[in-house]
Amino acid sequence: MAALQLDPELAKRLFFEGATVVILNVPEGTEFGIDYNTWDVGPRFRGVKMIPPGVHFLHYSSVRGASSRETGPRTGFFLSLQQRDLRVLRWNPTNEEVDLTPAAQEETEAMRANLQEMDKFLGPYPYETLKKWISLTNFINESVMKKLQPESGQICAFSEVLPVLAGKHTKDRAEQNLPPYDAECKSYAEGMARLPKMKLKAGTEIRFTELPKQMYPDGATPEEITRHSMDLSYALEKVINKRYSSQPHDLLAELQFAFICFLIGNVYDAFEHWKRLLNILCRSEDAIGKYQDLYTNLISVLYHQLNEIPADFFVDIVSQDNFLTSTLQVFFSYTCSAAVDRTLRKKAEKFKAHLTKKFKWDFEAEPDDCAPVVVELPEGVQVD
DSSP states (O other): OOOOOOHHHHHHHHHSSEEEEEEEEEEOOOOOEETTEEEEOOTTTOOOEEOOSSEEEEEEEEETTTTTTOOOOEEEEEEEOOTOEEEEEEEEEETTTEEOOOOOOHHHHHHHHTTHHGGEEEEOOGGGGHHHHHHHHHTHHHHHHHHHHHTOOOOEEEOOOOEEOOOSSHHHHHEEEEEEEESSSOOOOHHHHOOEEEOOTTTTSSSOOOOOOOOOOOOOOOOOHHHHHHHTHHHHHHHHHHHHHSOOOOOHHHHHHHHHHHHTTHHHHHHHHHHHHHHHHHHHHHHHHHHHHHHHHHHHHHHHHHHTTOGGGBBBBOOBBHHHHHHHHHHHHHHSSTTOHHHHHHHHHHHHHHHHHHHHOOOOOOGGGGSSSOOOOTTTOOOO
């Protein structure tokens, strides 16, 4: 990819005004990137300069041996950088990862004093993709970033898991009513059942907001269960009140955070969270009337996100159902209401037309899930 040619005076100003991330001892050949860009590390690499202030995602994949081109799973971390910020990090060869422990202040200041001599070892931030990065992350701020990122700071494509209970030895497995590893296995299901239960290693999980499994309040009548199962506003209010009561728009930051973790970090669980969160947002009819500014911005967020993914990505391989068309179909039906602000209604109509033209998605057919979840019969009426 050709680098954007900057005016020399502008480049000089960006060097002094932009942030710098120094990462020492990264092995040659490591796949390294920042935000929307990735490169192979050369022998002179020491980090990235001229980084604009804001939240950024740095990511890397270690190589399997000096002569190998095979890379390991992607790992990344978010940093919130200020103007003229300098972060000094190091590669940990034992764990094959960037050590996120901040350098001592004395070392950082010494590095700052020597920054011009370091210039030739620092790659310039790729400004040609900055606009796209901002469009995908404009709601993510430092506060939300700190809430969501793992305690370890590292976001790994493949979660690190540990067994819930010991099961390495025959005695351990016998105590859990599990047969020995070498016992004959008669089916795939039986083989899966023999595997020990696993849990995420503490501190490595992305701290997404826990979404409610029950969409209605305790003690709800059958009629209320039906209503809350079709209009998920009650569930959405629970999500907002849990974490974002003072700033509901930060829910869009979590949606963007999940999308970046999936799109760039290759974290599939983040995509599953993105889908579930989007489902609650789009199926909350009462909330659309209450949080109209939030939903106006949701359309902008989705517009930029869907530009990054092929149209057939959301189609289930087995059922051929498209999760996104059915979800957005409900959303568009809600935004047609006269109770919805005209600005939001018009924006939803334009977004619907854009998706129909670009992806050939049909939003006019009746959704499969329009059938009532629970039917409340009048007293004394029976069904044969």
